[in-house]
Each structure stands twice: as structure tokens, then as C-alpha cells.
Amino acid sequence: MSSERLAIRRALLSVSDKQGLVALGKALVAHGAQLLSTGGSARALRDAGLAVTDVSEHTGFPEILDGRVKTLVPQVHGGILGRRDLPEHVSQMARHDIAPIDLVCVNLYPFAATVASGAGWDDCIENIDIGGPAMVRAAAKNHDHVAILTAPSQYEDLIAALEAGGTVLEARRRWAAEAYAHTAAYDSMIATWFARQLGEEFPPVMTLSGERRETLRYGENPHQKAAFYVNGDTRPGIATARQVQGKALSYNNLNDTDAAFEAVAEFDRPAIVIVKHANPCGVAVADTAEAAWAAALRCDPVSAFGGIVALNRTLDAATAEQISTIFTEVIVAPDADEAAQAVLSKKKNLRLLLTGSVPDPTAPGLAFKSVAGGFLAQDRDAGRVEEADLRVVTKRAPTSAEMQDLLFAFRVAKHVKSNAVIYAKNGATVGIGAGQMSRVDSARIAARKSQDAAEAAGESAPLTSGSVAASDAFFPFADGLESVIAAGAVAVIQPGGSIRDQEVIDAADRAGIAMVFTGMRHFRH
Missing domain, CATH: 3.40.140.20 (AICAR transformylase, duplication domain)
Incomplete structure (x- = not known):
């Protein structure tokens, strides 16, 4: 890779985030660069005492259509996209009076912040940047000759490059890659917003983006690489x-x-x-x-x-x-x-x-899982049952205390890997069976762990004695319920819906326990 350093003779600065802009402008001027700029960026640079040429003055073409068109002109895009190593490009640029632009520093209209503010449709549309992404993508494409900056965090590296004599290809390629990621994330936000406005939870094309928070030491195991990305969800x-x-x-x-x-x-x-x-x-x-x-x-x-x-x-x-x-x-x-x-x-x-607060468990949202060749998307499991949603299906109804424990246990079941069986008593779990291929095994494992916990606490009876039990999905046969009864449970909560529900209900009645159906399943794979 070439180590040749390219000087910056002309820079176009047009940013919505003004952080670090003046320091960057001063460094560019100190190293002989002419500054081109627009609107608020130009004002900020002039207020700092820097000489700035308006883009409209540089191009000889005024801003029109309420500022919608100001950089979408050949004098800007030709100056960015022209290849300095091709004589034909150089001669065409000279013939059309197009001056080379060696640095583009652009960050885009604050579309996400506008949406987050609760702004209406028209304001959101006006905050969709067009000229900015076009310049960013053009500069990134021509990174052999042009440097592209899209975030204030990059300014320090650019200033260091100026002091060393100019930018190197390796840095320009890195900035170009970051630029395409920046515009891709921006377009993803817009596409997601449009889909929501149109009521499309699962649009024909779904785009996802995330910003790397940190590179992790490794993934689930030391031989796996990993990183943590955030997507702006609050x-x-x-x-x-x-x-x-x-x-x-x-x-x-x-x-x-x-x-x-x-x-x-x-x-x-x-x-x-x-x-x-x-x-x-x-x-x-x-x-x-x-x-x-x-x-x-x-x-x-x-x-x-x-x-x-x-x-x-x-x-x-x-x-x-x-x-x-x-x-x-x-x-x-x-x-x-x-x-x-x-x-x-x-x-x-x-x-x-x-965290400052706790999440709303009933709030809508999407959850994703990768599969070979793609990913699955679904609503977050925001389902919740209340006492009024329950249907008593046995001869004995739960007591008030049992009912509270049943609701508690079913909320726990929502967060336990399937097949899940949870025993609870007095507002606490006393046995958890998770992730087994058989619901019977989950019930038995939870009961066995309850016995171990009782021994650790110096108690003779299993903690599950007199407990209630929750199952994340229906009991397909009576054997799973019978395992729960054997563990000492006196009331059960489950979704119901099996073709053998009556067989399971009959087993509960024979044992004299109470059972309620939720009508809602909580598989978690």
C-alpha cells in the first residue's frame, strides 16, 4: 500500500454537528488549505476569524429550492470525483473550470434527532439529507485522491496527518469504509421510519445498523471473536x-x-x-x-x-x-x-x-436471531397475563395466595429457556427446570434441585412442598403434571391448548390440586 502523503489544498466543510469544526478549520488553514463551506458551518468558521468561500461563490451557482440544491452541481462533484492520475479527467476538469477538492468533511442532517423529538411528517422529510450523502459517497469512492471525514472523532487523526505532510492511502481507505457505514446507517434509519409510518412492521426489505461500542476479548468461547454494537434504542x-x-x-x-x-x-x-x-x-x-x-x-x-x-x-x-x-x-x-x-x-x-430506570416489559419492539443465510425477526415477547385473563379448569380454584404465586411463576417462566417448569412459593422461586427436551425432565430436574437447596438450607422437606408450578407451554400428556404433583405442587398455571387437556385436567382433579389456563405460551429458545 502506498505510503505517499497527499496534501490538502482545498477542503469542503459542511456539518450539522459543529463539534471540533473550528479546530479542524484552523489546522487546515495553517497548512495552506482553502476552505469551502455552506450555511451554519461557514458562519461558525467566519466567526472564528477564518477565511471561507461559500460553495455558491465557488460554483457560480446559487442555492435554490430552499437550500435543497446547493452542492449537487458539477463543480462540487467533479472536484470530488475527478481522478488526478488520469490525464483525461484532469483535462476535462480544467476545461470546465472544476477545481479539485481534496477533503470532504460532512455529517448529515439530524434525521434521528428530528424523529425522536416527535416532529411531524413534513419536518422529518425536510431533515432527510440528500446532498450530504452524495458528497460522502463520492469522496469515499475516490479515496485514492480524496479524504472523507464523517465524524468529529476523526478530526484528530486528520490534523495529525496534516502535521506529518498529508494523508496516506491507508487512512483514506479506513475513512472511506467508515463513510459508507455512516450513510448506510443513515439510510437504514430513514427506511425504518418510513416502514413504521406505513404500518409495516416487517417491510419487504429490512435494514439493520449498529455502532460498535467495543471489541470484546472473545465471544462465547475463547476461539470466537466478538464485538458489542448499539443501535440507538433508548x-x-x-x-x-x-x-x-x-x-x-x-x-x-x-x-x-x-x-x-x-x-x-x-x-x-x-x-x-x-x-x-x-x-x-x-x-x-x-x-x-x-x-x-x-x-x-x-x-x-x-x-x-x-x-x-x-x-x-x-x-x-x-x-x-x-x-x-x-x-x-x-x-x-x-x-x-x-x-x-x-x-x-x-x-x-x-x-x-x-441504567437509570427499568425497561417496560410490555413495550413493543423487535427481536432478531441469525440463521444460515439470513435472520429471523419477531415481536419482542411483551405478553403478560393478569388474574382476569386466567381460566380455572379444575374443581378446586386457587386460593388468593396461590393465585399471586401462580402469576409470579408464569412471569418467571417467560424468561426461562424452554422447556421450562418453575416452582414458586411466597413470591420466590423454589425450583427451576430449564432447557430440557422433555417437559417431564424439566419438572424433575427442578424438583431435584429443590431438594438440594433444602439440604443446603438444613431443611428436611423439599422447597417445592406446598408450592405452585408454572409451565411455559401446555403439558402434552399427564405425565408432566404428575411429576409436578409428585414434587409437592398444589396449584399449576399453564397455557392449555393440548388435544389431551382433559386428560391433564382429570389428573389434577384426582390429586385435588388447582389448575388455571392462561391461553398464552412463552416459548424461549
């Missing part, structure tokens, strides 16, 4: 969180923390969710976060070691003290008071993330 979570302390987050940390925080947002009362390998291993609600922590930990203290802890309330010192008694990878919460932060500061490697 939903509270790992993308919007502020990391207060701790070492860098890994791929698995990010995935598990997202799972934990989305789960804890389901509950109105103070809640704790402990996650291990993307599955909750303990969930509880209580009057205080400290009480919820104790109840959640009791469910599976072994799996909680090295897990992720999520709260839906401000973390206080007493709760922080309790959590810090076991090895914890990440704590995520809306906030943490100063005393709690002081407690956790003693655990230098523990990551503390503060």
Missing part, C-alpha cells in the same frame, strides 16, 4: 447503562446481564433475579431488596456462584453487603446509593452497571 439496559466499576464486560456477561435485567423488570414489587448462563436460577419479590435477595439465593445457592444479579430498585448498602458475600460477576440496577457503591468498591473485579 430502552434501559446494557446499551444505556453506566459502568461504575469492575473490569471489562465479556460477551457472556453482556448476554446474561441483558437476560437478568429484562426478567427483573417484570415485577412491580422490589425484586431480585439471579441469572447463570442466560437462565434465572433464583427469582424473588419482597418488601425490600435485601429480603428478595435472600429468597432468590435460597432457590439455588450453588448456581448463583459466579452469576449475574439484577434489581428493579436502587441498590442499598445492606443488600450490597449480602450480595458481596458470594462471587458475583455483574450487578445491574437502576441506581445504587453511595453506601452501596462503597461496599462494592472492595470487590474490584465486580462490575456494577446503573
Whole structure:
């Protein structure tokens, strides 16, 4: 790759984000460059005492159509696209009085900010940039001869290049790649907005874009490369969180923390969710976060070691003290008071993330999954059942206390990998069976882990004794329900909908337990 440095004799600066613009302009002038500019950019540069030529003066063609056409002229695009290494291009440029432009610095109309402000259709349309993307793409295409900047974060490198004598091809190629990504993301935002305005949740062509937040040490395993991208969604979570302390987050940390925080947002009362390998291993609600922590930990203290802890309330010192008694990878919460932060500061490697608020579990949104040759898109599972939605199908109806535990357990089931069976009692999970090919196995595994937890707590009876149970999908046969009954459950919540529902209901009636149908399934693969 050529190491030849190209000087910048003429630069076109036209930006909506004025950050760093004056410093860049001063550096260019100091190194002999003529500045071309438009509108607010030109005013900012002149106010700083710099000599600026308006683009309309440079081209001899006025801005027209309320500024919609000002740079879409041959004197601009010819100056950007002309190849300096082709005599035919050079002679044509000279014949048509087209001066070469060696640097284009453009960032685009603030379309995303306009949409976010709640502006109407006409304002949003007017904030779709046309001339800007055209210049960006032209300069990026001709990067052998032209440098293209699209973000203030690039200015420092450009200024350093000026001081070294000019830009090198390697840098121009990197900026060109970033420029195409910039315009692609911009067009993606516009396409997504248009689809929403037209009521198309799944348009014929779906475009996705993201900005790299950081390159991760590795992916799920050390032999896999990975990076973390953000897409501008303001939903509270790992993308919007502020990391207060701790070492860098890994791929698995990010995935598990997202799972934990989305789960804890389901509950109105103070809640704790402990996650291990993307599955909750303990969930509880209580009057205080400290009480919820104790109840959640009791469910599976072994799996909680090295897990992720999520709260839906401000973390206080007493709760922080309790959590810090076991090895914890990440704590995520809306906030943490100063005393709690002081407690956790003693655990230098523990990551503390503060999000400011919790996400709305019922808010619409899309979820994606990659498959060979493409990706799947679906609505986020924002489904929720309330007591009024339930249908009692057994002779015995749940008691009021059982009903509350049933609703709690079904909300937990939404966040457990299928097949999922959850046992709960007094607002806390007491057994979680996740990700098994057979629902019977999930029920049995959860019951066995409940026995282990009881032994760890010095109790003789399994924690599932007298509990309620939730299943994320229907029981296809009575054997799954019978396993739940054998574990000591006295009430069950499930979607229903199997051709053998009556067989399952009859088994519940024979055991004298209560069962309700939700009519809603929560598969999670």
C-alpha cells in the first residue's frame, strides 16, 4: 500500500454537528488549505476569524429550492470525483473550470434527532439529507485522491496527518469504509421510519445498523471473536447503562446481564433475579431488596456462584453487603446509593452497571436471531397475563395466595429457556427446570434441585412442598403434571391448548390440586 502523503489544498466543510469544526478549520488553514463551506458551518468558521468561500461563490451557482440544491452541481462533484492520475479527467476538469477538492468533511442532517423529538411528517422529510450523502459517497469512492471525514472523532487523526505532510492511502481507505457505514446507517434509519409510518412492521426489505461500542476479548468461547454494537434504542439496559466499576464486560456477561435485567423488570414489587448462563436460577419479590435477595439465593445457592444479579430498585448498602458475600460477576440496577457503591468498591473485579430506570416489559419492539443465510425477526415477547385473563379448569380454584404465586411463576417462566417448569412459593422461586427436551425432565430436574437447596438450607422437606408450578407451554400428556404433583405442587398455571387437556385436567382433579389456563405460551429458545 502506498505510503505517499497527499496534501490538502482545498477542503469542503459542511456539518450539522459543529463539534471540533473550528479546530479542524484552523489546522487546515495553517497548512495552506482553502476552505469551502455552506450555511451554519461557514458562519461558525467566519466567526472564528477564518477565511471561507461559500460553495455558491465557488460554483457560480446559487442555492435554490430552499437550500435543497446547493452542492449537487458539477463543480462540487467533479472536484470530488475527478481522478488526478488520469490525464483525461484532469483535462476535462480544467476545461470546465472544476477545481479539485481534496477533503470532504460532512455529517448529515439530524434525521434521528428530528424523529425522536416527535416532529411531524413534513419536518422529518425536510431533515432527510440528500446532498450530504452524495458528497460522502463520492469522496469515499475516490479515496485514492480524496479524504472523507464523517465524524468529529476523526478530526484528530486528520490534523495529525496534516502535521506529518498529508494523508496516506491507508487512512483514506479506513475513512472511506467508515463513510459508507455512516450513510448506510443513515439510510437504514430513514427506511425504518418510513416502514413504521406505513404500518409495516416487517417491510419487504429490512435494514439493520449498529455502532460498535467495543471489541470484546472473545465471544462465547475463547476461539470466537466478538464485538458489542448499539443501535440507538433508548430502552434501559446494557446499551444505556453506566459502568461504575469492575473490569471489562465479556460477551457472556453482556448476554446474561441483558437476560437478568429484562426478567427483573417484570415485577412491580422490589425484586431480585439471579441469572447463570442466560437462565434465572433464583427469582424473588419482597418488601425490600435485601429480603428478595435472600429468597432468590435460597432457590439455588450453588448456581448463583459466579452469576449475574439484577434489581428493579436502587441498590442499598445492606443488600450490597449480602450480595458481596458470594462471587458475583455483574450487578445491574437502576441506581445504587453511595453506601452501596462503597461496599462494592472492595470487590474490584465486580462490575456494577446503573441504567437509570427499568425497561417496560410490555413495550413493543423487535427481536432478531441469525440463521444460515439470513435472520429471523419477531415481536419482542411483551405478553403478560393478569388474574382476569386466567381460566380455572379444575374443581378446586386457587386460593388468593396461590393465585399471586401462580402469576409470579408464569412471569418467571417467560424468561426461562424452554422447556421450562418453575416452582414458586411466597413470591420466590423454589425450583427451576430449564432447557430440557422433555417437559417431564424439566419438572424433575427442578424438583431435584429443590431438594438440594433444602439440604443446603438444613431443611428436611423439599422447597417445592406446598408450592405452585408454572409451565411455559401446555403439558402434552399427564405425565408432566404428575411429576409436578409428585414434587409437592398444589396449584399449576399453564397455557392449555393440548388435544389431551382433559386428560391433564382429570389428573389434577384426582390429586385435588388447582389448575388455571392462561391461553398464552412463552416459548424461549
